[in-house]
Amino acid sequence: MHITITSTPNPNAMKFxxxxxxxxxxxxxxxxxxPxxxxxxALIEIDGVESLFGCHxxxxxCKMSHVLWEQLLPQIESILDQAAVHTLN
Known part of the structure; x- marks a missing residue:
């Protein structure tokens, strides 16, 4: 499944x-x-992730302010890729 990553006005939040x-x-x-x-x-247990919000x-x-996206994105993308082969909810 293709996931599009978008920045948000909040530098500590990214939309997938x-x-x-x-x-x-x-x-x-x-x-x-x-959860x-x-x-x-899996997502909320990533060190540096503070919260999740989603719909459909x-x-x-949302990440903690001291953590860099470069540290989190590979982990988030891996989890989303793995989840794509299963029913997500």
């Missing part, structure tokens, strides 16, 4: 848009919430 729906409902995840799906669990075909990943 998929070709197909990722979720049935709106999601909001922070470090203190244990129900393997995809969300996109997910926005």
């Amino acid at each position: 848009t998929a070709e197909k729906p990722l979720f049935h409902d709106r999601i909001e995840i922070t470090k203190d919430i244990v 129900a799906t393997p995809l969300l669990k 075909d996109f997910i926005t990943v």
